[in-house]
Each structure stands twice: as C-alpha cells, then as structure tokens.
Amino acid sequence: MSGTTIPAVALRRRRRDLGYWLDHERALGYMLVAPVVLLLLGLVAYPFMVAIGYALSNRTLADAGEFVGLDNFIDLFDDDIYLQTLRNTFVFTAGSVSLRLVFGVGLALLLNESFRFSRLIRAAVLLPWIVPTVLGTMAWLWMFNPNFSVINWVLVHSGLMTEGPNWLTDPDLALFCVILVNAWRGTPFMAITVLAGLQSIPQDLYDASAIDGAGKFQRFFYVTLPLVMPVLLTALVLSIIWTFSDFGIVYGLTKGGPMNATHVLATLSYQAGLAAGNIGEGAAISLTMLPMLLVLIIWQLRRIRRSTVL
Amino acid sequence: MDTPRSLTPPSSITRRSLLAATAAVPLATPAIAQNALKGTKLTILVGQFYVPENNAQLDQLAVDVAKDTGMEIHVERLAGDELGVKTAAVVATGRGADLSIGVEFDTYLYASKLADVTDLANEFGKQYGGWLDVAKQACMVGGKWKSLCIGQAPAAWNYRVDQFAAAGINKFPDTFDDLLKAAKVLHGKGTPIGMTLGHASGDGRSTNYPVLWAFGGKEFEKDGRTVALNSAETLRAVEWYKEIYQYFIPGTTAWLDPDNNQAFLAGKCSATVNVNTIYLASRAAAPTNPVMKNIMENMDHGNWPRGPAGRFASYNINTWLPFASSPNRAGQMHFLRAWFDKSFLPKWTKTGQSYFIPTFAGFDNLDVWPEDPKLKIFRELNKLNRLEGYAGPPTPSAAEAVSKYILVDMFAKACTGQLKPKAAVEWAAKEYEQIAKKHRA
C-alpha cells in the first residue's frame, strides 16, 4: 500500500481538533467513504433485499405469492433455455471483452501518438459510446436487416460474395453480431480510459528506459503495460460487468432469437419477469449473475492490489 | 372493493359521483358529474395506434372529457414494448397510472390488480349487440370482466396479385397443400414468400399459431393445465412448415415485427402474414411515391388457407386495463364510458380503416367499415381467431409460452434443421411441461 504513515507528521499533531481528524488516516478514510456507503445502503441495499425476497418467492406482477425457498433456482438449472442462456452469456462476455481489450488498447496506443486532426479523431471514436444504446442498436439492426442490409449490399456489389450472409438468422452468426455490436459500443471506453492512463505516465520513465537502450516493444511491456495495468484492469472489470449484465443490445437486435441463440441473462430475466410476469423467476435469473460476477471481481481486485506493488 | 357498486363507498365518494359514474352518456352529463370529478386526476397509458388519426381522436376524447368534467387527464403515449414495461411497473407498484392499454394476456396476468368492470361490460355489450367470444375469453377472469376489449388487429395473408399471377396462381391458395405448391412455384420464379419465424412479439404469434391449429395441433387440453402439444397433428404442422421453409425468402428466422413489412414494401417478398399496415403504408405513400403506388395496386389480402382441421387465425388484441389501485375509480369509469359511447367508438373504428376492430357482434351492421375493396376482407376475419392456449382458456401458462416464443422456436428449429421435426416437437413439449408445472404449483 502506498499510504504509508510518516512518523514525523503523526507525532507532531497532538490536539484532536478538526485538523487532527482530517489528518488522521483512519478517520479521514471513514469520512470520505461514508457518503457513498450511506447512499448505497439507502438506495441499493434496500431494493436489493426486496428483490432477493422476490427471488425466493413465486411472486408474479399481480400477486405477492409465497415463499418457495430455492425452488426458482432449482427449476432454472433444470431448464434448457436457462442453461443455453448461461452458455450464451459467457460466450458473449468473453467474446466482447476480448474484442474490447484488443481494439481498446490498440486504439489507445494509436491515439497517444501525435498526428493531425487528433482532437477530431478522438471525439469521433467516442461516438459509439455516447450514442444512446437503444438508438445505436437500432442503426445496427437496420444494417443487419435481413432484406436491406447495407453490409450485404457492399459485399455483393464489391464482388466479394454473390449473396450476403444472413446476419441475425444463423444462430452462431447472430451471436457474433451481438458480440460485435457490444464491442463496438464498449471499445471507446476501454480506449479512452487506457489513454488517460498512458498520459499520466511520466516521460522520465521513458527517457530512462531509452537511455538503458530499451526498444519500442520492450518499452511497451516493461514500462507502459505495468504502469497502465491498474487502470486497464479496472476498465476490464467494468467491461466484464457491463457485458455480462447487458440488456439493450441483445434486446434491440434479436430479442434473444433466433431460437434463443443470443439470449443473455438480462434479456431472459426480462422475458420471465416482465413479459411473462413471473417476477420471482425473473429476479432469480438476475440474481444468478451475482455470484459469478462476484468471484470474478474479487479475483480482479486482488490483481489490482498486487499490480500496484510493481 | 371488487364490484363497481362497492367501489363507491359513501365515506369517500358522494351519491352524486355514483350517479355520475353510472350515467350513460358521458359527454352530455349534467352538472352533477362535473362537481364529482372536478379537480381529480386521471393518467392513461396508451400505445401508438398505427393510424395516426386514431391517436389524435383518443387525445381529443381526453380533452373533451376533461373539459366536460373538470378532471385533469394525462394521456401518456408509449411504443408497444415500452408500454408493456410501464404497465408491468404500475401493476407491481400500484403507482403511475389509472388506466392502461394492455394486450391479450394482460388481463389474466394482472387480474388481481384490476378493477371489476362487469357492469360496464354488460352495458356496452347490450349497446353493441353482444361481445364476440374472443373478447369474453380475453377479458373475463373467474366469471368477472377485468378489462374491456378495445379491439383486435386481424392479420391476413398479404400477397402480390401480380407476382402470383406471373406464377400462374390466380387466387390466393385455399388449402395448406396449395399454399405449399404456390410457395414452390413462386420461389422458382424468384419471388419467394416469407413467414415470420423470429422473436417478433406480434407477427411471431399471428403467423405461427394458426399453422398449429390448422393441422389440429393444440397446446393444452381443455383444462388449460394438461400439455397436449406432443401429438401427431403437431408433428404434421412442423413437417409442413419444414417443407415450405425451403422456399422462403432468406432471413425469416430473424424477422422482427417490422421486417416482413419492409421486405414486402421493397418488393422482395410476394406474400406474408401481417395486419393491414403494409397496405395502409403503401396507400398513404402512393400519391408521392411510384414504388409504393405499384405495391398498393398490385397487392391484396387473402384469408388463411384451410388445413386438415380448419381455418384459424391469431390476432393482437388490445384491452383497457382499469387498475384497482387507482384512487380515481369514478374517473376511470367515466372515461371508459366516453370511449365506448356511440358518439365515439364507431367513428374511431371507421377512422382506423379496419386496422383495429372492436369485438362486438353488432359492429357488423354499423357504418364502420372502410370503402376500399382491398380492406373488405377484414370484416370477416374479425370472427376467425382463437386465443393462444387452445384448447384451454388463456392462462398464465399460455402467456408464458407466448413470451418465450416456444412455438415459434419449435417451427424454427425444425425448419433450419437444428432439430428433426419430431425432436423439435419434443423439445417444445418439454418446455411447455416445465411452464405448466410451475403454474400448477
């Protein structure tokens, strides 16, 4: 940890006035996190407990239902559609996050170079992230349209294919499409976050490594990467969370079809909880995301902590 | 507070409001109604009716009722799927609206949160020569009316008369066998047909349930609890579908609600199952757009073909959902009366060009039918449909099967070869069993 106490300062201050507390590591720590904790206790923890109650009941939209213990969860693991959705969600997340990572880090390195119109280009690459998800997804829906696909028009007219692929029809291709659109949407976040990390690397370190005779690739792996690692890992974790619980893109493009090939947990939860009205089941589906994400987060947090000791 | 009588307890609402709430002609109610509702609020959630004037008429009705009663009325308009989400939130929390427009199963799913409107339903039924059976099925739960049917949007076969004629077919096929033959010929001519096999909330249903029924397949037994899907009849329906699918325009398993419209309007698809919005869109654009004019002139609507078990259809139905949580029950009733009044509903229906047709037997004799010969068929179609869940009543199980697209996916899995027809039927039957088991518990 970096916040090491400096004994001289600690000894100098004896009076316990506000200044003392503002300087007291533990007290200040609690003071700074308290507002956040209070907000989340009030506005997340309470509705969350209510939602857990739903998941343990056979509640529907109209009827409070009764406590059924873990029945909802037991039923889920006996349900082919749920199991297929679970598999889809992992493929979706792994695929999209890998694409974001590769595109995002690559783009950050590119944007870190100096070239003309760089401001314009930096603004332009942010667009997919800014455009409201539902509207951006509509544009892709229009581009993947089974009968009006502009992508296919290009493929056919450039002579690459005689007939374009049916993007959202073929189960595997449809899953690829939702992954691609999710990566499209998420890449700017990854890129800009990593770019901010790159910008804060002191030039001295590069100068020093240059004196030591390090090449470009060595510099990337021994200087750049370790220094942006905490930011990169944070962005990675956020990307995983967003993708794992993403709703809008699948809902907008395929509604989970064809034949449930693109259903992810959030869309299935919506379908069960709202469209079919089984709030209990819907809540249970959403809740199963938590332990999986939790394992991942704790593991990543450890890595973030460790990476700071570099 | 289950019956309209008891919803006006003397403590909170005066005798005057009782009179107001039961008065037959809302727009002409005397001053007593004004006093009772003055200053109350009414929030109404509505969707987008396809014909824009229908939306404007609804808005105007709200303005008129507000003026007449002194009630503050808010009409909040949302698109279909979003309306469903918002309605669900109102049902779950009892807040946000007094009235909403629901779809066919909402009455069943939300019954315990809806006010009893049996008296109103009887009154309106009498006024228009009786409700059609489908309205009773959609709106009555446990012998009580829990919603009031606004109407249904009949789906028909939209087809290109010119392309059919070019393929030597001069009349829309009358049997499933003929439809199959026609599809094959049309495919050979480069003008394929297409039926929606994707997760489309409207067309997915209206396209695929009729196929099951035409071959005699059914989801449930009469009790609505016993799954009856796995049958020789269902298998025949699936096999027929698998055969015709090879002659479809590519992409139908990804079709959402707008896709068949777009394909048809672009001249890429010679026939599909849809409400009359394709025709209405082409007709509206025809004066300025020669492509659309061509579509309009060369298309027509055909009835569903007859299968071994008969001729059936499935439509989208809309209902007024009166939330029991509403603090303004008198206002609710008042607005519903205004809606079903003879001075409003027939006029509204006529404006709608048979896109949306109220479900009263007496409408057959009213002047509500469009003059356009290509829209004539919808008058008959209005009597053809069944609700999902057949042979049982509409139940939460049937609703869940619809929202999970089980039947659509059963056909799609077989058509695309992902499963053999028999395996697809078995897969779907297993899903149905799981759903039914949950609701039996």
Added chain:
Amino acid sequence: MISGNPRMERWLFVYLPLAFALFFLVGPFYWMLITALKPDGELYDGASNPLYVATPSLEHFRYLFEHTAFVTWTKNTMMVATLSTIIALVMGVPAGYALARLRFVGSEFIGTAIFVTYLVPTSLLFIPMVEVMAQLHLDDSIWALVVVYPTFLVPFVTWLMSGYFRTIPTELEDCARIDGMTRLGAMWKIAIPLARPGILSAGIFAFTLSWNEFIYALTLVTASSERTIPVGVIVQLTRADFYFWGPLMAGALLGSVPVAIVYSFFVDQYASGLTAGAVKG
C-alpha cells in the same frame, strides 16, 4: 525494433490501423447520416444505392423538431446527466482516494461492498426502485432520475478513481506531508489536481452512462414532458410494426454528435500531457 523507412512504418503501424478503427467505430454513423438525410421514397427503394443520397432532405430532422418534443427531451437529458454526474464525482472521487491511499480497518471490505452494489443488475432493481421513489415522493419526475443515477454512477466513479489514484506516484504527497500539509490538504491540493485526467474521464463516462440510461428513465417517469432522449425517441418513433427509420437515425445523431464535440475539448485537455514531469522532487 522494426528497421526500415520510418514513414512507411508510421503508415503501417499508425495510419492504417487508425483508418480501420475509424471505419469500424464511425462507419455506422455515416449510415445513420445517410438514413437521416434520405427522403422516405429513396429509403425503401431496393434499387437505389444505399451509401449515397440522391436528393438529400432535412424532412426527418424537421419531423423530429416539429412533431416530437425532441428539444424538451434534450433539455431533460442534459439536466439529469449533468446533475447526477456532479453528485457522482463529489462523492466518488474522495471515496476512491480513500480506498486507494488510506489505511483504515474494513477498507477492503467497504471497497468490495461498494463494487458489489455495482454488480446488482438493473433488471433486478427497477421494480423495487419504483416503490422507493414513490415513498420519497419522487415518482413521475426527472428528479427521481437525479437521485437514482448516482446509485450506479457512484460505485463506478469510486472504482475508476481508486484505480486511477494507484497509478499516481505518491512521492509528491509524501513531500507535502513532510512540509506539514494535512492528509486532506494533500488529497485536495496534490492528488486531485494530479488525477485530473482520471476525474475528467470518470466524469465523461458517468455523464455518458446517465445520458444513455433506458430502463429507469422509462419506468420511473411517466409524463411525456419529463422523458429523456433515448426513451422519447424510441417510444415516439416506433409505431406498431413500423419504424420511422429517418427520424430515428436523425434522433440518434443529434443525441450523440453534439456531446462528442463537447467531449473533444475535454479529451484534448486531459490528453495534453498534464502529468509529464510531475515526479521530480
């Protein structure tokens, strides 16, 4: 090191990949623009070139302004996003600092707990949230969104900032502390200015998350005068089985391009090598 022509190298390793990235990321916006500028007659004509507009027209943009409340939606979205971002930064930046720099009992647990709240999916929370907002008498107003959005923005900002503070060397703060500055002072005067690029990006991203949010904006607000852009455009421009592609795409463009232009100024600011030479003491 790759030897050879440095200009060639720059084309191969910078411009070419950049062009590819731009094509992938910005291409769909070209498509939106084309769609928004095409009159309906051309839009559904299978024979016309989809990548080109023969007779550009502003009819779809006009429709957006004359027949929908797009201006009101923009104002609402702006207000909600700005206020909730400010709240999120004011709460999240100091908390992120504390979790990264200060040692206190339970900090790891608190940090984890904050992040865990971020994992709770909206699809699980929104129904109970409608009730909570009603109890706070905030139902049916955009203020509900100003209160709710920080629930997912704050954990996000906290997390991002704690990661960011860890990338900043501690030497400067240590020096300041030796010179007699309090911890709070060191945070305020040294660490936060140093973290400006991180704060800017956290702010930008928090703003964007609220700008985009759909489910809460749909369920917590009923009145059409209180809608945000994503909800307004979707519910107004899709009708039954018919999508108004032109105005939809016009709305998508107007809902993103102005914000991107504003961002470009910030991006420029934090990309200007602020921290170079910071660690010299």
